[in-house]
Amino acid sequence: MQRELIDGVPVLWAETPGPLEATLVFGCGVRDETFRTLGVTHLVEHLAMSTLPRLHFDHNASVDLALTQFTCTGRPEQVADFLERVCSALCALPLERIEREAGVLEAEGSGVADPTTAELLSIRYGTAGVGLASFGGPGPDRIPVEAVQDTVARFFHAQNAALVLTGAPPAGLRLPLPAGERPARATGQPVRQAGPAWQQAQVPGPGLALSCDLNDQAVFLAVQLLRQRLTEAVRHREGLTYDVGGDVVFVAPGRGERTICMEAREGQEQRVTELLWQEALRLATEEAPEAELAEEVEAAREVLLDPRAVEYELMEAAAELVLGDAPMRGRARLDLIEKLTPARLREAFAAALGSALLVVPCDIEVRPRRADGTELPQFSCGQGGELPTVGESSARP
Template sequence: MHHDLVDGVPVIWTETPGPLEATLMFGCGLKDETFRTLGVTHLVEHLAMSTLPRLHFDHNASVSLSITDFTCTGRPEQVVDFLARVCAALTALPLERIEQEAGVLAAEGSGVADPVTAELLSIRYGTQGLGLASFNGPGADRIPLDAVRETVARHFHAGNAVLALTGPPPEGLRLPLPPGPRTARAPHPAPRTTRSSWHRADVPGPGLLLSCSLDDQAMLLAAHVLSQRLTDTARHQLGLSYDVDGTAVFVGPGRGERSIQLDVREGQEQRVAELLWHEAVRLATEEPTEAELADEREAAREFLTDPRTADLEVAERAADLLFGETHLDGETKLALQAEVTPAQVREAFAAAMETALLLVPCGVERLTLGRPDGSALPAGGCSERTALPVGSQYRPPLLARARSGAARKVRLVVNADGAWWQDEEGLIHGFPFTEVVGVEVQEGGRMLQGLGNCFVPVASELFAGLGRAIATIDAAVPEALCYPASALRATG
């Protein structure tokens, strides 16, 4: 692995067969946004790419939870031209194209994580940082222009960039980015949910999220053992699932999340969710076999020594440099895994299971599960309240109450401190105004989004006589958090 410096940007490269691949990374992504500015990094990426002419070689750009990258594969002179054009575009974005690119983003509709992992991160962290992964936000056409400018100035400069190459830097390579200091990385917001619990959401299959160190090779082996057990059981033995997948999410130095999720045959959601949890508890309480660990070590060796994975290795090393992380190369990982014992795998997984979040599809009505220590696994929710607070109370219109017994249970309370509502099942949702992260201004109403992965619909179609409630909200919430409904959202 080689290191160079071009125009103040570190360059990491290694020799691999095939055409030259380049990945220009910036240390920013969705986790650096707020609910109010959600999508701003993706908008910056689109604006930059919109300046490029038609190119007859592979090229792309993407935004993940933590990184924005611009990639291409081609002849050396093509790579040089592509990178120069991208850097030039980032220094002079075509802001006049915001309306068009916002529409493109709405049409694209892609997320930065699979839906199960995204929902789990939102449960863990709330409507902030990594927890923004499951939200759409106000809409691409509601991103403030100042947020676009601030994002470019803060993140898209030489001090926050790294270039990864699968060959030596080609002749004439330039990276004409403005200078800037290495971006100061504030600690990621603390998790709002740290104890194990189960949750329900509109997701295609069940999933499990575990807090751990991503460098812990015992935990890595545990995750692989669990995935293989689930594949053997849910797919090969029972025919309930096709795919078992896992995701590693960097949170900060020494902090990470690992998710494991399964797709599921229709009607078998509860059975697969219970299987996932029971296998996780078994791994937390019983050591894996030596044969299982040997199989996972061999799989790791095959992957890490395959020359076709060299491009992944150089990209991983570049990302670690970008975030100031200690890089573990393939040889080091294999050496560390060789020393891991079955007892260490169980211990690492048992510690992570104390933070486990189990997510199940909406079709699963009730779960009765136990933690590894034998205590009941509780159901989680966005609010711990069991009753509405004192304040001005609003009910559905009289006709709605007359037609529906469920509507008669619904209540809304708005007071000087915040807003709460009771849904048709009697569950309480809400938050103080100090936790509001966004307010959609609707005709005759407001939609409040809170920090704790929760919302309050102050809507005229749900509640009657909202004039006083709206006045209270407008006086309490900063104007910067308010926005009109997106014109790009489907209606009717």
């Protein structure tokens, strides 16, 4: 991995086969918004992209919970032109297009996370930070122009950006972004008890969230093993779901959420939920057979040593620069994974399960229990205390 500085923006690159790919990354996403301004980062992205002429090479832009990315693939001169145009547009957004681009956002209707993951995050973190994932907010057409201007000033500058390239920087590359101050971010504290607990919600199927250190490779491998066991049980053995999905969600440096999400065949949501929790408890209480652990280690080895993983590591390094996180690189991760034992895996997953949040569809009846047989507590609406006495009293109108 090579590193340069162009116009104050860190540029990370490595030579890989194929055409030149570029990703301009900003440390700004939905987690940096408020309920009142939900969608403002996506609106900024649309406004910037609306200034581009018709381009005859692959290009796109996206916003997720933590990052905004502008991407393109082409000849070096095409890449350089795209990046310079995007940076120039961010310096002078066409604010007169806000109403039209808000309409486009309304039509697009995209989310920033799997709906079950989004619900888990909102239950855990409330209506702030990553908890905003499941909310729509007042609507794109109600985002004030002041919110757009404030977002650009706070986040879209050279000190909150990084560029990833799959080859050497093109000759004459310019990134004309303004200077700025590194934005301060909230630490993303949960508003609910850590867990374990469960809750009903409007989700397509059950989901499980574990709050953990994202660099803990024992938890990573345990979650991979759990997904594989669920795939065998829920899909191959009982035919109740198509896929066992999941997400990794950055919350703050050194901390995040790992989720497992499953849709269920109609009428089988309860059975899928039971299997999810049953397999999670088994992994936390019983050591995995050596052969099963070896299979997961080999799967991790194939991914981490694949030459195509270079691009993934470049993106992780860019995210580290703009978010202040410090993810492990491939070889260091693999060294730790190869030393894991069944006992260490069980111990790590049992600890992570102490933060478990299980979400289930509203129309099913479940009574999940802990490993000791006691019932798992169910989240419910908070019970407020007495109203404060300060203030004026008046008769009922």
